[in-house]
Amino acid sequence: MNLAEQLPVLPVIIPLVAAPITLLLPQGRAPHLWATLISWLTFAVSIALVAMVSDAGVISYHLGDWAPPLGIEYRIDMANALVLALVSGIGAVVFAFAYRSVEREVDPRQSTFFYCAMLICLTGLMGVTITGDAFNIFVFLEISSLSTYALIAMGAKSDRRALTAAFNYLVMGTIGATFFVIGIGLLYQATGTLNLADLHDRLAGQSNRMVEAGFAFIVVGIGLKLAMFPLHLWLPNAYTYAPSAVSAFIAATATKVAVYVLIRFFYSVFGFDFAFVGHAFTYVLLPLGLAGMFIASLVALFQDDVKRMLAYSSVAQIGYMLLGLSFATVEGLTASLVHILNHALMKGALFMAVACVVFRTGSHSIQAFAGLAKRMPVTTWAFILSGLSLIGVPLTVGFISKWYLLTAAFAAGHGYAAFLIVASSLIAMVYIGRVAEMMLLREPPSEGPYAAAKEAPMSMLIPMWVLVAANIYFGVRTDLTGDLAVRAAEALMLVAGGAP
Amino acid sequence: MEHAILRVTTKIFFAPIILYALYVQFHGDYGPGGGFQAGIIFAVAFILHAFCFGLEETKKALPQRALIVAMVVGLLFYAGTGVATMLLGGNLLAYDVIVPGSAHNAGQHYGILLVEWGVGVTVASTMLTIFYHFTGREPDIDQEDW
Numbered sequence: 140m141n142l143a144e145q146l147p148v149l150p151v152i153i154p155l156v157a158a159p160i161t162l163l164l165p166q167g168r169a170p171h172l173w174a175t176l177i178s179w180l181t182f183a184v185s186i187a188l189v190a191m192v193s194d195a196g197v198i199s200y201h202l203g204d205w206a207p208p209l210g211i212e213y214r215i216d217m218a219n220a221l222v223l224a225l226v227s228g229i230g231a232v233v234f235a236f237a238y239r240s241v242e243r244e245v246d247p248r249q250s251t252f253f254y255c256a257m258l259i260c261l262t263g264l265m266g267v268t269i270t271g272d273a274f275n276i277f278v279f280l281e282i283s284s285l286s287t288y289a290l291i292a293m294g295a296k297s298d299r300r301a302l303t304a305a306f307n308y309l310v311m312g313t314i315g316a317t318f319f320v321i322g323i324g325l326l327y328q329a330t331g332t333l334n335l336a337d338l339h340d341r342l343a344g345q346s347n348r349m350v351e352a353g354f355a356f357i358v359v360g361i362g363l364k365l366a367m368f369p370l371h372l373w374l375p376n377a378y379t380y381a382p383s384a385v386s387a388f389i390a391a392t393a394t395k396v397a398v399y400v401l402i403r404f405f406y407s408v409f410g411f412d413f414a415f416v417g418h419a420f421t422y423v424l425l426p427l428g429l430a431g432m433f434i435a436s437l438v439a440l441f442q443d444d445v446k447r448m449l450a451y452s453s454v455a456q457i458g459y460m461l462l463g464l465s466f467a468t469v470e471g472l473t474a475s476l477v478h479i480l481n482h483a484l485m486k487g488a489l490f491m492a493v494a495c496v497v498f499r500t501g502s503h504s505i506q507a508f509a510g511l512a513k514r515m516p517v518t519t520w521a522f523i524l525s526g527l528s529l530i531g532v533p534l535t536v537g538f539i540s541k542w543y544l545l546t547a548a549f550a551a552g553h554g555y556a557a558f559l560i561v562a563s564s565l566i567a568m569v570y571i572g573r574v575a576e577m578m579l580l581r582e583p584p585s586e587g588p589y590a591a592a593k594e595a596p597m598s599m600l601i602p603m604w605v606l607v608a609a610n611i612y613f614g615v616r617t618d619l620t621g622d623l624a625v626r627a628a629e630a631l632m633l634v635a636g637g638a639p
Numbered sequence: 640m641e642h643a644i645l646r647v648t649t650k651i652f653f654a655p656i657i658l659y660a661l662y663v664q665f666h667g668d669y670g671p672g673g674g675f676q677a678g679i680i681f682a683v684a685f686i687l688h689a690f691c692f693g694l695e696e697t698k699k700a701l702p703q704r705a706l707i708v709a710m711v712v713g714l715l716f717y718a719g720t721g722v723a724t725m726l727l728g729g730n731l732l733a734y735d736v737i738v739p740g741s742a743h744n745a746g747q748h749y750g751i752l753l754v755e756w757g758v759g760v761t762v763a764s765t766m767l768t769i770f771y772h773f774t775g776r777e778p779d780i781d782q783e784d785w
Contacts, residue, residue, distance in 0.1 A: 141728070144730075145725050145730070145731070148725070148730070148731045152718065152721065152722065152725075152731060155718055156715065156718045156719070156722065159710070159711040159714045159715055159718075160711065160715070162707055162710075162711050163708065163711055200730065201730060202730060202731055202732055203730065203731065203732040203733050203734070204729065204730050204733035204735065
């Protein structure tokens, strides 16, 4: 086996083969250690892929030696190499983190299935990102979604509302997937191909009702999956009632992968020749992105459940990503890609901090956070630092995202959008500030269910601080993510055909 | 003995149904059929058994734990074929490397045979697991189970 040649398929095949093996392991520590090892291996392979793409350019891998467009092609350029590294990196941290949290929040009889489903979810997300085949995207999207429904439902041990949350997500997610596959079907009817690059060539100059309908179905379908405001209704409950480790994993990865798919379809499949892309940017993504930024942030202000607050904040942050890509400039696209990476880092760390609090207090209500700075100082500071990153304070990754986004807004002539971005960051400051005030300034309760809280165990603190450190590190070393994102955006722009 | 006719008929039909499942399984390479259909038919034999003899009897013949192992083994058959072709120096699922230099692509035949076998085993065991869980569900769920 030539490892370098087979590298492109390994990020999918390693977790895929490992997932069923998990079921054969004895209950207890083994499934967790196995899943963690696999997630680290996947991360290592993804990093190698980023390096390979950075040196050699686009990699194309033909499954079963069937040449594209007939066969399935894995096609890795800078944009999806970055998302691959992100998803597997978050996976590597969250899998390591999960053990104690899962022990407490998931029925022990289900813990083996839990790690199996996590690995399948990782497989699906990696597959969506890596593949260059439209139908393959649908299949992997369903693999990741179905396992996510099961994972969310496993939160039923601590709160039975997890079941309705999972069912709601199942209904909405299935509608999204159906719309997506209808869209793919229409495009297939119009072009006779499913390969993304080939679709792009064959769609050039085509602008008939069928392609337009296909485009609309795909945008709405993916919009449901990525929780584009106002299609986000499944998200708050799903994130709130899922086991905390699952919230951290899917909040940092699932919606990001869907945003990537949207970018891929807008830029690499349809391109700016297709008039609807420009219309969708101006009349759909831009207003909905702005509306999401504000309305979801305002709703987050009034949540007394910290997980739910962070979930609404995620909807708002997706607004930033949509805003960036709707500018249809290299700067805007760079901002969107950078924010995909950065938001995953901050939201992952925030949800992990909440997971630590849930582990010790058993609750994610804001009341449980009172005076935690005295009881759980390490967790408190992880939450506050990643919260600062969410707000966009300099020296954190959040600042880098906002900086790119502001520059892009001015360059694209949307000066008012820059003002709105700053305004919505201020709202983020208030809702993070509420929790910070609770943790820092209140007296810890001397009686009641939250009185016995003490610092979370090392197995949770270390992975969480790795992510917090990443928030700072990539906030200082801006050249790492920034340069790669610029290169990814330039390549995407080139295929899309310049400004609309 | 209750339902003697049904039980005797089931016993007579049981083996032919499985034989038919295997026929569909191995016919799938060159003609209609294949692992998915074969897996369903295979599962049907056991579902029929459960209808006539009760779920507990079927579970004695084919316990839940065995089904989980079968699911895993089936999936590993499929994925393992892909990994094997990679280890032999080809791409994932590039069956031609299984029998290199064959004029009539014998590798493709063996490859799809192995993959379909994996599909068949997984589908049969998954179908039966779903059936076990639906029919074995207690009418009122124990408070401890939540």
